[in-house]
Amino acid sequence: xxxxxxxxxxxxxxxxxxxxxxxxxxxxxxGPAMLQLRAKGVADAEAIFWLERLAPVCRSAGVPLVANDLxxxxxxxxxxxxxxxxxxxxxxxxxxxxxxxxxxISTHSLGQLVxxxxxxxxxxxYGPVFNTTSKxxxxxxxxxxxxxxxxHLVARSGAAVPLVAIGGVTLERAPMIREFASMAAVIGDLxxxxxxxxxxVYNWVxxxxxxxxxxxxxxxxxxPAEGDA
Numbered sequence: 001x002x003x004x005x006x007x008x009x010x011x012x013x014x015x016x017x018x019x020x021x022x023x024x025x026x027x028x029x030x031g032p033a034m035l036q037l038r039a040k041g042v043a044d045a046e047a048i049f050w051l052e053r054l055a056p057v058c059r060s061a062g063v064p065l066v067a068n069d070l071x072x073x074x075x076x077x078x079x080x081x082x083x084x085x086x087x088x089x090x091x092x093x094x095x096x097x098x099x100x101x102x103x104x105i106s107t108h109s110l111g112q113l114v115x116x117x118x119x120x121x122x123x124x125x126y127g128p129v130f131n132t133t134s135k136x137x138x139x140x141x142x143x144x145x146x147x148x149x150x151x152h153l154v155a156r157s158g159a160a161v162p163l164v165a166i167g168g169v170t171l172e173r174a175p176m177i178r179e180f181a182s183m184a185a186v187i188g189d190l191x192x193x194x195x196x197x198x199x200x201v202y203n204w205v206x207x208x209x210x211x212x213x214x215x216x217x218x219x220x221x222x223x224p225a226e227g228d229a
Contacts, residue, residue: 035066047068068082071097104122123183127166163183170188171208
């Protein structure tokens with residue numbers, strides 16, 4: 001599983017007046033590796049509402065659906081994977097309460113990465129690789145060199161766990177990271193320019209998703225961080 005890890009961010013789409021399902025389908029048309037619903041700051045019921053609607057289109061496309069943070073929301077929304085950060089629910093509790101859910105873990109240092117790999121998750125995310133505006137208080141930027149160090153750590157560990165680059169990933173930056181990560185998570189670079197013709201907005205999203213999928217897959221190294229999620 002390689003290439004683009006789509007993040008459908010409710011807050012960003014609402015600000016831009018974009019339809020959540022049409023946006024998601026436009027990215028799925030590019031055949032990404034995964035799709036995550038990012039529903040920060042909304043009621044659980046709203047997150048579940050969108051997950052329930054995204055689940056069938058993701059399954060039809062053969063793309064795993066990822067939820068954030070909360071076990072109950074992920075289960076009730078029919079997500080395939082629960083993505084957690086360093087201050088969220090522990091993997092052991094997820095496995096106890098929802099054994100069918102696979103787990104993705106965000107990490108921001110090599111020490112955190114080592115601990116995450118010990119949990120044998122579906123994937124580990126590492127970063128931010130570049131400056132990001134999607135978080136109010138982001139962790140320190142690790143840069144491409146930091147991502148490379150993370151990839152070598154994963155390789156040395158012998159864990160068949162994919163590495164996901166997170167933070168500020170764009171089409172232009174893809175060549176700097178694709179050698180080291182199996183996937184890269186993208187939010188802002190999938191949003192069309194504000195002056196895009198309204199009739200072409202979702203076509204633009206599909207074209208951008210296709211370009212990102214290709215750029216993040218072509219020439220990528222398979223040894224440091226390859227595996228199936």
